[in-house]
Amino acid sequence: MIITKKKTLKAILNSLGKSQKVFLIGCAQCATVCKTGGEEQLYDMEALLQGKGKTITGKAVLDPACHLVKVKQFFYQNKGILKGTDAILALTCGDGVQSIKDGDYKKDVLPALDTLFLGEVQRGGHFSQKCILCGDCIIDQTDGICPITICTKGLLNGPCGGSKNKKCEVDRDRDCGWILIYERLKESKKLKNMKKIARPQDHSKNLKPQKVIL
Amino acid sequence: MSLREAIKKKKFIVTSETAPPKGTDTSKMLANARPLVGKVDAINVTDLQSAVMRLGSLTGCYLLKQIGIDPIFQITCRDKNRLSLSSELLSASTLGIKNVLVLTGDHPLSGDHPEAKPVFDLDAVQLLGAAKGLMLGKDMSGNKLDGAPDFYLGGVVNPCADPLEPELIKMKKKIDSGAQFFQTQAVFDVKSFNFFMKKVSKYNVPIIAGIILLKSAKMAVYMNDNVAGIYVPDTLIKQIDSASDKQEEAIQIACSLIDRLRDVCNGVHIMPIGWESLVPGIIDRAGLTGR
Numbered sequence: 001m002i003i004t005k006k007k008t009l010k011a012i013l014n015s016l017g018k019s020q021k022v023f024l025i026g027c028a029q030c031a032t033v034c035k036t037g038g039e040e041q042l043y044d045m046e047a048l049l050q051g052k053g054k055t056i057t058g059k060a061v062l063d064p065a066c067h068l069v070k071v072k073q074f075f076y077q078n079k080g081i082l083k084g085t086d087a088i089l090a091l092t093c094g095d096g097v098q099s100i101k102d103g104d105y106k107k108d109v110l111p112a113l114d115t116l117f118l119g120e121v122q123r124g125g126h127f128s129q130k131c132i133l134c135g136d137c138i139i140d141q142t143d144g145i146c147p148i149t150i151c152t153k154g155l156l157n158g159p160c161g162g163s164k165n166k167k168c169e170v171d172r173d174r175d176c177g178w179i180l181i182y183e184r185l186k187e188s189k190k191l192k193n194m195k196k197i198a199r200p201q202d203h204s205k206n207l208k209p210q211k212v213i214l
Numbered sequence: 215m216s217l218r219e220a221i222k223k224k225k226f227i228v229t230s231e232t233a234p235p236k237g238t239d240t241s242k243m244l245a246n247a248r249p250l251v252g253k254v255d256a257i258n259v260t261d262l263q264s265a266v267m268r269l270g271s272l273t274g275c276y277l278l279k280q281i282g283i284d285p286i287f288q289i290t291c292r293d294k295n296r297l298s299l300s301s302e303l304l305s306a307s308t309l310g311i312k313n314v315l316v317l318t319g320d321h322p323l324s325g326d327h328p329e330a331k332p333v334f335d336l337d338a339v340q341l342l343g344a345a346k347g348l349m350l351g352k353d354m355s356g357n358k359l360d361g362a363p364d365f366y367l368g369g370v371v372n373p374c375a376d377p378l379e380p381e382l383i384k385m386k387k388k389i390d391s392g393a394q395f396f397q398t399q400a401v402f403d404v405k406s407f408n409f410f411m412k413k414v415s416k417y418n419v420p421i422i423a424g425i426i427l428l429k430s431a432k433m434a435v436y437m438n439d440n441v442a443g444i445y446v447p448d449t450l451i452k453q454i455d456s457a458s459d460k461q462e463e464a465i466q467i468a469c470s471l472i473d474r475l476r477d478v479c480n481g482v483h484i485m486p487i488g489w490e491s492l493v494p495g496i497i498d499r500a501g502l503t504g505r
Contacts, residue, residue: 051246152321153332158384160318161372164442170321182380197387200340
């Protein structure tokens with residue numbers, strides 16, 4: 001799940017600039033679960049922008065917005081839907097914004113959300129980052145907890161020594177990732193894994209932009 | 215005598231610490247260091263301590279060396295990737311700096327440039343391994359060096375960490391990666407430190423215990439609440455709180471701690487935290503002059 005957060009109205013208005021007629025696009029998947037780009041949020045955004053003197057020319061929730069073929073299909077099947085529109089405001093993740101732009105590159109497509117992380121849905125409205133998509137997975141060694149993500153410094157060989165009461169030195173409300181890993185490895189009798197020296201990460205496996213062709 | 219020789223000769227080691235200035239005026243740093251020539255075995259030069267932008271550790275080390283002090287070059291993983299760290303180590307070696315203390319480094323969020331990108335391309339264990347590799351004439355990719363450095367590599371350990379076991383696991387990995395000596399987090403709780411020393415005696419590696427000058431009760435409470443592995447007992451908090459002359463009391467507390475640690479470990483590392491001018495007097499009063 002891609003976790004997103006709404007930008008401030010000030011930032012959105014700033015990026016819309018002089019564009020008066022705005023078309024809103026949301027996403028039926030991640031952004032709907034995050035309550036940032038579902039139908040309800042499109043109505044909320046409509047009211048907010050109308051309150052600031054903008055005209056909403058239309059609204060659509062794509063399923064999903066990150067699927068280029070489906071985005072193109074939407075614009076093909078709804079020819080003329082953007083007539084009279086100055087700019088599209090995308091209530092989607094950053095990928096969605098770019099797919100929409102690629103689907104109709106003649107219009108300005110502006111992000112209404114900030115894209116935060118790949119997250120686990122812990123329960124309704126609670127999202128947690130567990131994986132930073134490093135391209136070099138090592139969690140077989142840490143019994144299913146990613147140190148690169150869970151440790152604020154992304155260390156691979158144990159705690160930095162800064163944790164107090166098992167909390168991270170950067171944020172005392174956050175658990176020390178390496179204490180979590182240590183406790184789990186100890187419980188599962190795999191502490192020997194922690195005693196092995198972990199090699200430095202291979203960042204060449206995570207060069208951007210990445211592309212996969214099946 | 216270099217730090218390495220002093221440790222080899224089983225001398226009781228005294229090191230201190232200096233932070234390079236925030237700017238280019240090094241006069242205060244050097245003025246604080248000069249009285250320590252001949253009194254300490256080495257002085258650590260911090261690497262953007264607390265993630266605060268300052269003059270670099272390497273330059274600080276070079277300047278200390280010129281006034282006759284054996285510097286300990288602190289290098290952290292926070293700001294540089296493996297290319298830059300390795301290159302910095304070669305630079306240190308060519309400037310004649312042998313002692314290297316490898317640390318993880320505080321997160322940029324703790325410092326004065328919280329928007330900076332945290333690097334941590336390597337961790338302290340991996341950086342020690344990289345430094346050891348350089349000593350063997352190879353870079354991290356296995357390429358041969360034209361001239362290899364000769365370092366005396368050190369690591370840090372928190373002897374009163376809770377839980378202690380992960381700290382000990384990491385310490386062992388640091389030894390296996392090349393650490394030849396350790397400097398510790400500040401010790402106030404001698405009982406816990408003794409427990410730690412018993413646990414690590416099998417590693418047969420020199421341990422230099424950290425001493426922080428306790429300036430006030432407020433500082434003690436702050437450290438107890440916020441600093442990892444520091445536990446200042448109530449008796450010491452009361453002692454500094456009721457003292458009319460705080461500096462005199464800080465000296466007494468430091469000397470008493472040094473006295474209790476003297477037979478337990480290989481040396482002490484005095485961190486003055488702004489009270490640099492007191493360090494020569496502490497060394498004298500603790501009976502460590504001319505040791």
